Amino acid sequence: MxxxxxxxxxxxxxxxxxxxxxxxxxxxxxxxxxxxxxxxxxxxxxxxxxxxxxxxxxxxxxxxxxxxxxxxxxxxxxxxxxxxxxxxxxxxxxxxxxxxxxxxxxxxxxxxxxxxxxxxxxxxxxxxxxxxxxxxxxxxxxxxxxxxxxxxxxxxxxxxxxxxxxxxxxxxxxxxxxxxxTYQIETETDLFGEQAVLCGGVDQLIRRGFKVLTEAGYPPESAYFEVCNELKLIVDLIYTSGIGGMYRAVSDTAKWGGMTIGPMVIDDHVEENMRKALKAVQDESFAKAWISESKSGAKKFDELMAECDALEIEKVGKEIRKMSGLEK
Ligand SMILES: NC(=O)c1ccc[n+]([C@@H]2O[C@H](COP(=O)([O-])OP(=O)(O)OC[C@H]3O[C@@H](n4cnc5c(N)ncnc54)[C@H](OP(=O)(O)O)[C@@H]3O)[C@@H](O)[C@H]2O)c1
Ligand SMILES: [Mg+2]
Missing domain, CATH: 3.40.50.720 (NAD(P)-binding Rossmann-like Domain)
Known part of the structure; x- marks a missing residue:
């Protein structure tokens, strides 16, 4: 480029x-x-x-x-x-x-x-x-x-x-x-990125990590810190020094666990789903569906936002962020 x-x-x-x-x-x-x-x-x-x-x-x-x-x-x-x-x-x-x-x-x-x-x-x-x-x-x-x-x-x-x-x-x-x-490259990669990794992917990773820990009986506050709060610190490391830089800054146990268990959690099946998401961007079916949702009053869109706001992790997270002065 x-x-x-x-x-x-x-x-x-x-x-x-x-x-x-x-x-x-x-x-x-x-x-x-x-x-x-x-x-x-x-x-x-x-x-x-x-x-x-x-x-x-x-x-x-x-x-x-x-x-x-x-x-x-x-x-x-x-x-x-x-x-x-x-x-x-x-x-x-x-x-x-x-x-x-x-x-x-x-x-x-x-x-x-x-x-x-x-x-x-x-x-x-x-x-x-x-x-x-x-x-x-x-x-x-x-x-x-x-x-x-x-x-x-x-x-x-x-x-x-x-x-x-x-x-x-x-x-x-x-x-x-x-x-x-080009317009095509920007549009298709931007949509794929926000859906599969940045917004959609990260959201689901956090939600599901929180669910697994709390369903196993761990306190929601601990779950919040481990699967959400610390994500910022990890992403900051990747942002400034790459994936390797991040791994070099965490413990050897985290390195080994991350590189051996990570691919088991985010496996080939997830990659297959990512390909489906990319295809829906490329063949315009995602765009058509979103335009039709928006034109018909965005009811499903509003429902999904309300569902997100009602998640337990959102309530616990808000309390913790208030306690630490991050949120009013
Ligand atoms: N958000 C990002 O960081 C980001 C990053 C890269 C590219 N983009 C792109 O930048 C563009 C703008 O996105 P954005 O997120 O900045 O938008 P946004 O914050 O949602 O835009 C809000 C502005 O749009 C006005 N607006 C809302 N609905 C409107 C309507 N129906 N008719 C006329 N004006 C309306 C609002 O006016 P009122 O106050 O009157 O409601 C407000 O001035 C998009 O093409 C997006 O894909 C965004
Ligand atoms: Mg975008």
Whole structure:
């Protein structure tokens, strides 16, 4: 993959351009503030009267509607939830996208699966920071950045990549490294990663580990520490020094147990399930099912969140985090 750093990126293309950030949640807030601090001319487009409208005002913005912001801007960043983007695009943004403008996403879902179909005379680009928004902001404020992926789906102006790189630099990602990819690769690997490993996989590992220990009669507090709380320390080690670095920092007993019993727990059967998950991403059946769930009112989605909130590990965990001052 081609990698860019600040020194490889000429950000001056943004000097004469206005960037609209639509949405002020996890990514929107971090990206808007980082770009503003980098001297970019940023306008905010939000839904009037929403929660983030108030938050944006507190942060010193003068928010306007999505349509007004898209009218003023040369580059429009779609930073509301993936399932909301096709509606905001259809009802507002598409009306403002004249020739030569650029439409930018932080995840390829709606372009890759065809839910947003932009006209051929605009640029369609992606800047996808590889962290949650608050971390993107924290790193920027600390003088660092988080890595990002950039991609070009459509280059109408001949400057699409230059625009994407300049934005990546302005949000601080050029300090860490900006990797060039495609909409397809970003979309499919991002969905697989969050489903099989990062969100879904880790969640199930914790839930099931907790269940096995508590069903065997161990105190829930002990179970929480052993299968959940310490996970952060282990992941931090892997994040900074790799899997081997993690193993070198734990006891020999943990090394031996981890490397011999781990493959028995997460076995070939799990890998087979991962392949099924990847296939559902590739053949679009996951996307179709999620779009249909969202369009029909997201009842199952709400039920699953409620089920998660009601788990015993969530109750014990909350008490422990309160006790240790991590959570109010
Ligand atoms: N979360 C991440 O860390 C992350 C990482 C990489 C990429 N991404 C991508 O970045 C994009 C934004 O994700 P996000 O997690 O940052 O979104 P988010 O925090 O859920 O977005 C919240 C913002 O979207 C607005 N919004 C919510 N529903 C809306 C609707 N139906 N119509 C119009 N506006 C609506 C909210 O306004 P109100 O306050 O008015 O509700 C708020 O300003 C997505 O494409 C996502 O895949 C996210
Ligand atoms: Mg994702």
């Amino acid at each position: 081609k990698v860019y750093h600040d020194k490889d990126i000429d950000g001056s293309i943004l000097d004469d351009l206005t960037v609209a950030v639509l949405g002020y949640g996890s990514q929107g807030r971090a990206q808007a503030l980082n770009m503003r601090d980098s001297g970019v001319n940023v306008v905010l487009g939000l839904r009037e009267g929403g929660k983030s409208w108030k938050k944006a005002k507190e942060d010193g913005w003068e928010p306007m509607t999505h349509l007004e912001a898209a009218e003023k801007a040369d580059i429009v960043l779609m930073l509301m939830p993936d399932m909301a983007q096709p509606v905001v695009w259809g009802e507002e943004v598409s009306l403002a996208m004249r020739k030569g403008k650029a439409l930018q996403f932080a995840h390829g879902f709606n372009i890759h699966f065809g839910e947003v179909k932009p006209p051929s005379d605009i640029d369609v680009i992606m800047v996808a920071p590889k962290s949650p928004g608050p971390e993107l902001r924290r790193q920027y404020e600390a003088g660092f950045g988080v890595p990002a992926l950039v991609a070009v789906h459509q280059d109408a102006s001949g400057k699409a990549l230059q625009k994407a790189l300049a934005i990546a630099k302005a949000i601080g990602s050029g300090r860490a490294g900006v990797l060039e990819t």
